[in-house]
Amino acid sequence: MATSQIALNSPVQPSIDPALLHPSRHKLPTRQQLEQWNEQFGGPDELSLSAFENHPAHGDIQNNMSKLSFGSKADEDLEGDEQMGEHEDEDDELVTIGLFLKPGDVVELSMPGREPVLAVFVQQLGLTSQFYSVNGRWVHSKQGYISFAMPGAINPAVLHPLIPYLPTKTEGVLPKDGIQVPRDLGAPVQDMLSQLTEESERIYRINAPVLDTAYSTLADAARTRMMTLPQIAKTLLGKGDPTWSPSPSALLAVRKALKHNEFRFRSDVHSQRLTNIFAIRPKVDVEMMETVHEWVRDYREDEAALANTEDTGQLNRSAGARYIREFVTKAQRLIAESRKGRQSNHGFVGPDRSQVSLAQSLPGIKTTTLGEDFTKTDQQIINFLQAWVLMDQFAGMPNLHSACASILHATGCYNNIDSQNKPFPVMGKSAGQILLQEIGVTTPFENRAIYNENLMLPTVRLSRNLELLTTKAELTRRSPDFQDAMADMRRDWGPLAVYCIDSAGAKEIDDGVSIERVHGNLSQYWIHVHVANPTAFFNKSHVLSGLAAHMTESVYTPERAFAMLPSWASQNYFSLANNRPVITFSARIDDSGNTLETKIQHGIIRRVVSITPDELATYLDEHSPGEAKRLVVGGEPHVDKRSRPSARLAVEQLQNLRDLYAAGQALWKGRQAAGGVRLGRLDKAEVAVYEKPNVEGLTWMQPSIERSRRVVGDPIIEVRGERPQDTGGYLVDTINSNNIVEEMMLLACRTAGSWCAERNIPVMFRGTVDSPSAPLPLAQFREKILFPQLEKNGSLSMRVAQEYLDALGRSIAHSSPIPHRIIGAPAYIKVTSPLRRFSDMIAHWQIEAALRFEARTGQKLDARALADSPRPILPFSHRQMQESIITLSPRERIIKRASTQSSEFWAVQAFIRAFYYQEAPLPETFRVKVKRPDPITGSKGFFEGYRTNVILSNSPTAEYQVGDCWEAKINYIDPFKSHIHVDPIRLIHRDEET
Template identity: 35%
Template structure:
């Protein structure tokens, strides 16, 4: 019998689930797809006389006799309702029976929900969250992802609307009166139409009021569409006294027993406007039904994935000539059509409201999914009619679909049995390591492939269907598809002990040789759209061409800044980066002055001078937005050949130079931007700089953990300097630069900017002795591909310290580089602002008149006194508390104070080889430098718009997509590093490939999510989730035992054994 490998301390993974009871009252006016008109909610016709107001006790449980009443009764109106039609309300139902039933529900209802939680609404892509606090009105409103600490949720803003229109033109920050569409997790239901009311002070939820006259609490990420300023705010102001001010779980439970609505006479104007809007939309839908119901047929490509915007699709479906001809009803109605089309259209749910970006799946792909679904239905239906289903593989199927699925399952079972001879199957989202061990230093690599049987064309379609379910998670809003995939796993008979979730499907794809056992599933993300993922044939072909062009020179243009570049040969340019860096973006040089001041120059690579903004390379860079780094494979924004051969900083390479003259206290006396060449370039690893400057203690805490064998000997670059080869002159420069960097940090701290010394793990992976990384390995659809052996994984980390240093004099070489990069970003942004050059600035949205404490206030009240008492060190969890109070970052076209950095101007400037936003700035700076050279003077603001290669209007159109892509890529990079660290722990803990400490400790660093408290292992900086931590507090340190290492979700779950240390009381 096959062995099913489970965690040592549990029989299986406890799945994160949320049980949402059925909606108490159907939203007929919103969800009926054939409704001819939108009628007000039935209850709206009733008066308060029909629903007498009753007092309400504290919610969440029955009141105990003589119990203390410390909480105030909510100050909003409560009316009793039932699910029955109004005509049945007057039936004589025993009130005592009702009261007993209500008391039983309050006492026992929740625990019954928890008992059933493993069977409902499970989501294991990332930590699932409870998207709504009022299930009775908007059951299972979709929350695309976890709460983003940079989002606007739970921020208490009181900005003038005019200011918001400037700082947030795309309504990332919802305003009171905005009409919103909120998507259900189940796409078979039409969305909810509501109006945004306010943000709730004590949670990450916001409050909305729906067209049915009910309020709901949801995260703003659940809003898929917005019409600004649709309802006058004063109409909503009148409702506020009748609405709850907190997202209370007990109040949520009580909502299933009482109608917690606003009085009808107050909410009627709002409900009327929302209902009228929906009526207009449905009327429009009926007029264009023949086109809207065929939306996919009219806009999709036969064979390839397409991309478009909501407005472009609306123009085509509604026969509008120009975008200006579209009104909000047109756009919402188009959204409704796309939602009803189901799987045919896809969105980045987290960012769709801002970008309106839609990917249109090809007709062939949609047909494939429909075909496999039909096969599975035939298989299921015929199996249900069969009397003996003890072994589905022995049933004689008559339907073609049943025969296909059965044949596939038979072959898959044989392949899985072969796979399990070499690799154990686990319930942790991955296979165990291979029993075959290969040595990477022998020249053959540490793993090799061997192939098995081939799959027929029909069987390949089934495999691709399973990939869409388990890898891409494309079926999460399509229950009719989501429910079919587990049938394949059941048919094989090899997963009887498993909960049939997408993580099990992921293991299945590894066992049948489609995926390698260490696959990083982030590359399957259709919203990330990595060219090598082959979601788009066009992108894949373009990327392949750019990597190996037949005529590389034709992809570049002559240096547009050659005639204005300045030579500078008197100083060294120090490029401080590790030997394994893919490209070198920047270098620092020092030029001492007789008056004691110093010019600090930051040379930055300048690819834009050689690239036309509309060239193929530039267009691919725009799509990629950033280089996506992962230990197994990096997906480059610019082709490697052009970066390494032409642009990465080296001797004589072109650059833009951002310069500042600093006095001995780090104050900036003057600044400038020039085009030049990097000269006397010296490459040094930051650790070597620390050695030569006597900062060895900074590096002594590094630890190295390895599984899978001995890593190949690292071959550093031949031109890298070491501590022994750094000359006295260079050492003097580096000492001076370090001193100035510390002074600059102190200057920013005066403006209440804060830099925490947070460590970054370095994870490396080897498949052979020559280079780290594994490259791209596409899924094998045609034939089975087994893998003998496994990659070597190495984690370079430090023991986690529960304390962070904010002292300016506690900085090493990496911090020095960071400080001067910030300085260059300030210089570039300020230089462009002086001239009125269109540019993308980054900063913090200001808060005025807020009742909440700001980050600056928290810094002065808590952080500063703590640091003063503890030599500049503070507890690590303070960072979370500081960031929670920080106003969210944003991207604007006007300068904005960056609160966390303490800078009045900040733009990304220093990494144009790996970030498209930096390229945009370089293009406009270069154009301005050329024009200033021609005119012989500084440009005036009135002249700059005409000179810029990317004018203000163009940048404004690019902002939403740029922000969305950057956010997605940030998460992908973090996922990649964490995934490989978790795989290392998996192989060490379950298979003994590395000795772990006998006891593990974890420090709680963040407040709990729905999964548990977020912590960090003391022994290595790997995050973990602490479960069953009754009475835990931020800063607590526990001795813990590993419960499960969930590779599919890149999570380590632990349970506390004993409390080791509790931090002294910190002011709240």
């Protein structure tokens, strides 16, 4: 490359580049002149090229000038923007979009405040997806920036010339650094992307009457409709032709129309880029929103007119303004009545104090009373506020947020909601929730997490599909007509004892274990994990399968459970008991935890022995670790969880339990040798909620929108922390009796994973891939950091433990086997909870079809070799499995998040009642362990002992590090966000580093 060498200290006047004096250059704007000069004479320096190992100029550097930057688009500096996207917890299971994108797939990159940009997927670098955009810029993108994907839009061969000019590393390199693909090579790809955009705009113009009225065409009057983008496109543009398929440009045009109507067409921001699923709100919801919004506008105009005139005759000139005013007047009365018994301060509604003596004699919830009726117009306003507060339907819609805030302001009851000047949004959703509680619509202890629309629980309006499924399932209940597809292949397990180790109150028993010593070899065992077998009795098209697919998993919260399958089916037919069908995953292991042989077979168990974890510890003579640290408010629970007497075990059965314990320890030893780790859960509190001292859980009280409702009394909340002998840290080196079942279930899942991998069966494999935030590759991390610290200190600091987990990788789901380094397994699928997890049902259907094929042919199945068979052997093809994973994985994360948020909500409720209302003693200060320093929003930590998450306030005198133990005191509690804010007092301990 040519360059102009100018010595800064030379006395010689440098010559002027003739190109700059050419008269034609003055006809161009200055920026374009500079771009042309930079294109001809500029070039990357050696440091910049360190991340471009395939670049033609690598190793032949003659210039240290960088290319010019570009304007601000959604494809600029994605890696450097820390504000985009919601942080995923470290233990969240991810679907890496690069595992499903293929070169040539086109995506839409979007960022807040920036114009969306089309880009084509080029290749995957670790967990990072690499794209080339319509603006001629390479992009490294996280999942959160990808809002839409179009498979196969561009021929991958066109991308090959670009690859040498793209980075081979993801760290320390940004598009703005200047190294880009030469324009002549990138132009064909840019032209294709531009053509896509232009064609989509042309399609939109031609079909504008149809696309602009899409909602009226697609929406149901009273139920939510779920449709994918291709289904919507075919309905709107297909003109009734069943063979018509939407082009990528058509999908872009339709998506543009839907995004113009975000309230009408709801999508989950976490997963829509993968699923392309839209929830079409029912017309009744949209009409409600538009109607109440118009009433609020009328009310505002009325108030403005009143402020500018003394003529009160102008009031009530519109019905809408009158409806708002009447609701506000009624709300003021109800709020005043509520505050006689429940204080409203600190940003929440306090516990019931109207009948203190009664509360002391009868703890828990006593009763509910009904008050004033809500008119039809009141109910519309209440639904409007619920959509804002509970379902978060107005996110990103400031006009609707403003309308709700206007209603709050009109009541005059929330202008000074916080008596301690804490940072609660006075007219935000926090105050909106208090309004709904004080007027008697929701309970004073309402858990918002279960109202997440994406959970699709009965707490929110049912979809049309779910309503039909529920109706059909109820008809099926009368005459199930279950047929056993594996009847000819079942083994009768006879007198073999199957141990079901669950809490005494468990209703659905998914699994049990049995053990047999290998004849003639005392160091080997056959371990059998017997699992409920509903899939042998109905196929994937059955109505119960539809219900399970809709739910994805059973949802468990401290106050209630939402079952995936109806209880009449799971408990009456499939939950493990004597003479019930099972699918059994068997493994022969040695005393080092090595698996020597495996089997999968169907059978019937005859002899179930039910014991609780506490009974198991007693039978094994395990010393009690002592009582867990507890925080209890509202009274002392005394639920008798024992639904049956303790089992009286024979000598042989006691020996079986000891053998299971020995086998569990051997399995852990084997997983440890394979690199597996055990994760401690010291920052996760166990929370239980009681309606009465002897009634665990809460009766479902849906929002009362027809009449005001008062709840007398409050639930009892129990927060259980760590026991005295629990050890600190995230990684645990030993196991006890509580871990026996876990090791057996992991063995079953590993057995199933290897069995399916050997046969190339597509299922939902779980595994780990390298994390981009890992400090070092795994082998180097172990050698340079892990082993030296273990040798020096005998244990790991919390920081090193977190970094080690990061080095082990991030968990993902995929249709092909991926090693799971955290578990220590080459292949792993979940198969032990088919009554509670739909992905397990899918795995069972696949395995059963394979077993029937092998029994019929006498040959071992190779699903890949038979993928093109005219008669499919497996219920799910590889493509269908990928599509299922794309749908299921985001749902699993949503459910996991809701369960976690629910536990945190109830733990925070207990601390609120103890801290502000002295319902239980609390120490003046707490020991707080730091998990994640954050100088911007507050550092994350947890109370030692109570296992409850907190946020440490930033202080100029406090510098936090991972693993720090600080003495701290509670400053304030934010109930709406379930955050306990604490102030640091002094540093107690800091982990010693190697």
